[in-house]
Amino acid sequence: MVEEYKVKVENVTKEYDLFKTQSEKLRSFFSIKSQKQIPHFWSLMGISLTIKPGETMGLIGVNGSGKSTLSNIISGIIPQTTGQVDVKGDTSIVAIRAGLRNKLTGRENIRLKSLMQGMTNEQIDEMMPDIISFADIGDFVDQPVKSYSSGMRSRLGFAIAVHIDPDILIIDEALSVGDDTFYQKCVDKITDFKKQGKTIIFVSHSLKQIQMLCDRVAWINYGELKMVGPTDEVTEKYHEFVQWFKGLSKKEKKKFQAERKNIQKNFSIKKYQQEVTEEHQKVNPEDKSIPSKINKLFYGSVISEKMSLTNQILTWAVLIALIFFCLVNVSGYSIEHVLTNPQLLLNPSNTLHLP
Numbered sequence: 088m089v090e091e092y093k094v095k096v097e098n099v100t101k102e103y104d105l106f107k108t109q110s111e112k113l114r115s116f117f118s119i120k121s122q123k124q125i126p127h128f129w130s131l132m133g134i135s136l137t138i139k140p141g142e143t144m145g146l147i148g149v150n151g152s153g154k155s156t157l158s159n160i161i162s163g164i165i166p167q168t169t170g171q172v173d174v175k176g177d178t179s180i181v182a183i184r185a186g187l188r189n190k191l192t193g194r195e196n197i198r199l200k201s202l203m204q205g206m207t208n209e210q211i212d213e214m215m216p217d218i219i220s221f222a223d224i225g226d227f228v229d230q231p232v233k234s235y236s237s238g239m240r241s242r243l244g245f246a247i248a249v250h251i252d253p254d255i256l257i258i259d260e261a262l263s264v265g266d267d268t269f270y271q272k273c274v275d276k277i278t279d280f281k282k283q284g285k286t287i288i289f290v291s292h293s294l295k296q297i298q299m300l301c302d303r304v305a306w307i308n309y310g311e312l313k314m315v316g317p318t319d320e321v322t323e324k325y326h327e328f329v330q331w332f333k334g335l336s337k338k339e340k341k342k343f344q345a346e347r348k349n350i351q352k353n354f355s356i357k358k359y360q361q362e363v364t365e366e367h368q369k370v371n372p373e374d375k376s377i378p379s380k381i382n383k384l385f386y387g388s389v390i391s392e393k394m395s396l397t398n399q400i401l402t403w404a405v406l407i408a409l410i411f412f413c414l415v416n417v418s419g420y421s422i423e424h425v426l427t428n429p430q431l432l433l434n435p436s437n438t439l440h441l442p
């Protein structure tokens with residue numbers, strides 16, 4: 088049976104809490120109320136998108152519009168705040184900023200990523216020389232990745248990603264840092280992938296690269312899906328927008344960006360859920376179960392980044408038990424003594440009392 092889609096993203100949002108300190112972060116994790124209001128920012132405000140098998144989908148948009156956030160959610164690096172993400176197959180992401188462990192050497196990174204993709208050590212040994220040769224990083228392969236230039240990181244990331252043969256390849260701005268020779272090698276490899284019928288998500292600021300490689304393009308604009316469609320149509324509209332923006336004065340540009348960011352700060356997930364529910368109810372007014380179905384669509388497959396009530400209770404119970412056992416230990420009395428006479432904890436003894 089032919090698959091209908093390879094990636095399906097429905098009503099996906101991503102909220103970031105803009106913590107200033109680690110303690111604010113911890114308090115929020117334990118859901119402890121804080122005096123200060125933590126500002127929020129919605130990096131994605133309800134994206135729905137389908138990518139077909141064998142399709143190369145481009146993601147474009149100005150800086151900070153949410154392209155990397157979306158590609159990281161699809162590749163499973165970060166969770167969405169609401170919505171559903173259905174990915175059929177393994178993904179491999181090549182991004183300048185993600186994917187490689189800084190403290191490990193290039194060789195160790197190759198092994199780790201390949202093992203995570205389910206390959207055996209024998210398969211990895213066999214493939215290792217090809218990856219090293221494609222990445223063209225010479226003796227640096229045995230140096231920690233933190234010593235690599237951005238071009239070297241990108242080359243290694245790209246070499247690993249294409250050699251582990253994923254079903255879905257996600258390339259996030261990785262071609263913008265290499266030299267011309269490497270760029271051509273990557274384009275050849277991507278073309279090869281396309282010929283094999285693999286699915287590719289290609290994030291780039293270069294309209295030339297997007298036009299050369301993509302079948303369809305999604306334009307993400309300040310957290311919203313502005314347009315999705317054939318490459319020529321979307322890139323033309325996007326180009327017009329970029330030209331319009333460039334024509335603004337410095338003051339007008341700042342005002343425009345501030346307005347967009349304000350919309351992202353003040354986005355209401357409740358209002359958005361209500362709107363989606365109403366849209367569905369218009370199509371199917373008889374169906375009384377729509378509100379609960381939409382609630383499931385929004386929160387059914389979401390892993391909370393905050394502690395659930397059950398986990399909070401468990402954590403507090405473990406903490407209290409730990410403190411209790413420490414106090415019993417220090418008091419010099421046995422547990423049984425303390426349980427029958429708790430005030431003994433307040434009068435520690437110098438000698439050990441056995442029951």
Ligand SMILES: Nc1ncnc2c1ncn2[C@@H]1O[C@H](COP(=O)(O)OP(=O)(O)OP(=O)(O)O)[C@@H](O)[C@H]1O
Nearest residue numbers: 103105128130148149150151152153154155156157
């Ligand atoms: N961990 C984070 N904490 C807070 N805000 C974040 C975090 N990660 C991303 N953001 C914000 O989310 C928005 C989208 O960022 P993202 O990196 O997805 O955009 P982008 O379109 O890929 O940008 P670029 O083209 O510059 O790579 C930005 O405003 C960014 O500041």
